[in-house]
Amino acid sequence: xxxxxxxxxxxxxxxxxxxxxxxxxxxxxxxxxxxxxxxxxxxxxxxxxxxxxxxxxxxxxxxxxxxxxxxxxxxxxxxxxxxxxxxxxxxxxxxxxxxxxxxxxxxxxxxxxxxxxxxxxxxxxxxxxxxxxxxxxxxxxxxxxxxxxxxxxxxxxxxxxxxxxxxxxxxxxxxxxxxxxxxxxxxxxxxxxxxxxxxxxxxx
Amino acid sequence: xxxxxxxxxxxxxxxxxxxxxxxxxxxxxxxxxxxxxxxxxxxxxxxxxxxxxxxxxxxxxxxxxxxxxxxxxxxxxxxxxxxxxxxxxxxxxxxxxxxxxxxxxxxxxxxxxxxxxxxxxxxxxxxxxxxxx
Numbered sequence: 545x546x547x548x549x550x551x552x553x554x555x556x557x558x559x560x561x562x563x564x565x566x567x568x569x570x571x572x573x574x575x576x577x578x579x580x581x582x583x584x585x586x587x588x589x590x591x592x593x594x595x596x597x598x599x600x601x602x603x604x605x606x607x608x609x610x611x612x613x614x615x616x617x618x619x620x621x622x623x624x625x626x627x628x629x630x631x632x633x634x635x636x637x638x639x640x641x642x643x644x645x646x647x648x649x650x651x652x653x654x655x656x657x658x659x660x661x662x663x664x665x666x667x668x669x670x671x672x673x674x675x676x677x678x679x680x681x682x683x684x685x686x687x688x689x690x691x692x693x694x695x696x697x698x699x700x701x702x703x704x705x706x707x708x709x710x711x712x713x714x715x716x717x718x719x720x721x722x723x724x725x726x727x728x729x730x731x732x733x734x735x736x737x738x739x740x741x742x743x744x745x746x747x748x
Numbered sequence: 749x750x751x752x753x754x755x756x757x758x759x760x761x762x763x764x765x766x767x768x769x770x771x772x773x774x775x776x777x778x779x780x781x782x783x784x785x786x787x788x789x790x791x792x793x794x795x796x797x798x799x800x801x802x803x804x805x806x807x808x809x810x811x812x813x814x815x816x817x818x819x820x821x822x823x824x825x826x827x828x829x830x831x832x833x834x835x836x837x838x839x840x841x842x843x844x845x846x847x848x849x850x851x852x853x854x855x856x857x858x859x860x861x862x863x864x865x866x867x868x869x870x871x872x873x874x875x876x877x878x879x880x881x
Contacts, residue, residue: 665847672851680847713843720844723877 566602574609577747582617585747586610604629608741619730635741644733650722657718661711664718668725677714684710797830818849818869828871841875
């Protein structure tokens with residue numbers, strides 16, 4: 545009877561979700577990473593892991609989390625260092641079994657868009673966007689050439705300025721969409737790796 | 749006697765109005781202007797581009813109906829772009845939005861707002877690579 549009484553007392557006296565300090569630091573850092581403060585989160589995790597004893601569960605999690613966040617920052621497809629703990633071994637196993645898709649080169653998309661309006665979008669497989677970019681630029685380009693042929697002076701300059709703005713905008717768009725698709729494809733590969741490494745929290 | 753008093757008070761009133769009214773109005777205007785210092789002066793039409801967006805939102809936008817399928821809508825997106833980037837880069841970001849929104853809506857899972865499909869496409873989704881550096 546006294547045993548049951550003490551067991552019940554312990555059950556109600558100790559808060560169910562009381563976290564140890566290491567866990568609090570870890571979750572605070574993950575929260576920072578979720579807000580986009582990746583560099584600060586990595587610094588906090590590295591500093592906290594340096595103070596914990598080796599082979600401690602939270603130290604291993606912190607080292608792994610810091611390494612995976614660094615990977616995301618630089619969009620790397622392999623671990624920046626050798627796997628040295630169980631979480632990193634799990635991440636390594638994920639990388640071996642799940643090869644990442646090769647990213648588009650944003651500058652190649654931009655170069656194609658420079659050669660012909662919309663070609664960069666077409667290379668990305670965005671044919672509707674390619675048509676839109678061509679429709680945006682080509683009429684103004686023809687108008688500029690027409691004005692130049694008729695030696696219309698300031699009118700030619702005006703049309704040329706608009707063409708320049710629109711054309712450079714479509715090149716920028718091809719580069720931007722390429723960057724965005726690369727990042728989104730990377731995140732689709734990286735997020736399951738975080739979960740495969742048995743790390744808690746969601747830094748996204 | 750009474751007539752002299754009335755004439756005297758009118759003259760006095762005219763003198764007070766003539767001499768003190770400019771000071772009074774000056775102080776009133778200065779006080780009004782000083783009271784605006786409680787907040788930074790960021791009026792919606794303080795720059796040409798913001799004026800254009802404001803004009804579109806409040807004059808043209810109501811006439812042409814909702815044509816932007818994205819969230820935030822293009823005018824809000826444009827305002828954000830101008831607030832975070834130089835005018836040239838902001839204008840490129842707007843061109844990019846106008847080019848890609850229709851294709852995105854075809855290929856991506858949007859959400860339903862008042863029965864119409866809309867695409868979640870915030871500025872951060874497109875300018876993260878500019879702000880990272």
